[in-house]
Amino acid sequence: MAAEIIDGNSIAKQIRGELEEEIKKLKEENNTTPGLAVVLVGENPASQVYVRMKNKACHDIGVYSEQHSLSKDISEADLLKLIDKLNEDSKIHGILVQLPLPEHIDESKVLYRIKPEKDVDGFHPVNLGKMLIGEPGFLPCTPFGVQKLLIYSGVNLEGAHVVVVGRSNIVGKPVANMLLQKQKDANATVTVCHSRTKDLASITRQADVLIAAIGRPEMITADMVREGAVVIDVGVNRVDDPGRKRGYKLVGDVKFDEVSQKCRAITPVPGGVGPMTITMLLYNTVKSAKNSAA
Ligand SMILES: NC(=O)c1ccc[n+]([C@@H]2O[C@H](COP(=O)([O-])OP(=O)(O)OC[C@H]3O[C@@H](n4cnc5c(N)ncnc54)[C@H](OP(=O)(O)O)[C@@H]3O)[C@@H](O)[C@H]2O)c1
The missing domain is CATH 3.40.50.720 (NAD(P)-binding Rossmann-like Domain)
Incomplete structure (x- = not known):
């Protein structure tokens, strides 16, 4: 017998609908709009597509998003400076650095610089450690x-x-x-x-x-x-x-x-x-905004 198809598009739509309601509530009750900063270094065509999709997904459900497109020649120090700035920016609840980064930049150094409270990709060792011991964090x-x-x-x-x-x-x-x-x-x-x-x-x-x-x-x-x-x-x-x-x-x-x-x-x-991957990015961003409003 043919299997049931687990429809990621439909489940993603359902979760995004639930998130939309939470975003409305956050705006009304806490005057908070979840915000995501997406950092893109260089002009990798696949990365550009992913970043566009992420920005659109944010826009569709009422998450504020800003894109930082940087030259492939940017120095590691300047990229870290941008991360520091976004870490302190109160309208930004999530920071996503699109991978891969150019070879002269140490990916781990950049990812580890993101405050764990804004690490909506869930790649920071603090969040991975929390996942391992079953504590709440970003997955x-x-x-x-x-x-x-x-x-x-x-x-x-x-x-x-x-x-x-x-x-x-x-x-x-x-x-x-x-x-x-x-x-x-x-x-x-x-x-x-x-x-x-x-x-x-x-x-x-x-x-x-x-x-x-x-x-x-x-x-x-x-x-x-x-x-x-x-x-x-x-x-x-x-x-x-x-x-x-x-x-x-x-x-x-x-x-x-x-x-x-x-x-x-x-x-x-x-x-x-x-379709679930971007949805969970939105989920984590909304969760981070809720944490900051609490
Ligand atoms: N849908 C999405 O949003 C999404 C997101 C991320 C990734 N992906 C896709 O998921 C796939 C996996 O991604 P990844 O980043 O996890 O890949 P990866 O880093 O290349 O890891 C692949 C894993 O598969 C194992 N493997 C390779 N050949 C094998 C074999 N013949 N038998 C058993 N195990 C084998 C490797 O074993 P070793 O550790 O021993 O090398 C490794 O652990 C890719 O197709 C990727 O495009 C999709």
Whole structure:
């Protein structure tokens, strides 16, 4: 039987609607408008697209946003000065530095300079540490989006065996840690796999919830998935498609056509995890504004 499609666009829309209400309330009751500063260094076309999408998403729900577009030759010291200024700016509740940065700039140094209270990307070690010990902070947007997709789709994580394939700092490790927490909407038994894992399929087949964050087009095939599992595909991969005007199409890390015949529910690519990432950035920005108004 074909799987239920976990519709990231629709869940993202629902959450953005909820955020819009909270923003109205913040404006009325606290005279506070959530504000996001997006810092873009250089002219990487993909980064420019992401930044445009983030600004538009802010505008659509009533979050103030400002874009700081800097030359690729900006010095690290000048970039840090801008971060310091934004850290002190009371209309800015969230600071996002679009990655990658040019090679002469130390990414960690820049990300660590953002005050943890304004780190709406959730990449600051203080926030990552809080996540690890189960204290409130900002959660990184893509893994947080994965958790929300599971919650809004009614997947019970309590005691479920979640298998995460991928251990990057931005997806695999944080999502594994979030779902492991002794907390509501988590409490799963989590196994993390990576490129050195032996007999990957024997582990993925044990998953009640399988999360693929690998970056390898359609690597997860039907024989690697248990009948009735829930499959979350974080992967976004470009593969050649001469039939299309742009010459490529986007596919996930999961072979959707065959896996969707076997599992209970699955996210498509595009339209699954993707729309949730920006939504959780908005969520974190609103949360930061609420913190500052409290
Ligand atoms: N939708 C979104 O908003 C969003 C956001 C972020 C990322 N993504 C996508 O998610 C995917 C993963 O991103 P990432 O940044 O986490 O990638 P990454 O940093 O390259 O990490 C990939 C992980 O997959 C593991 N891996 C690679 N080949 C494997 C194999 N054959 N078997 C088992 N594990 C293997 C790697 O293992 P090792 O650690 O051993 O190298 C690594 O841990 C990419 O397609 C990316 O575009 C999407």
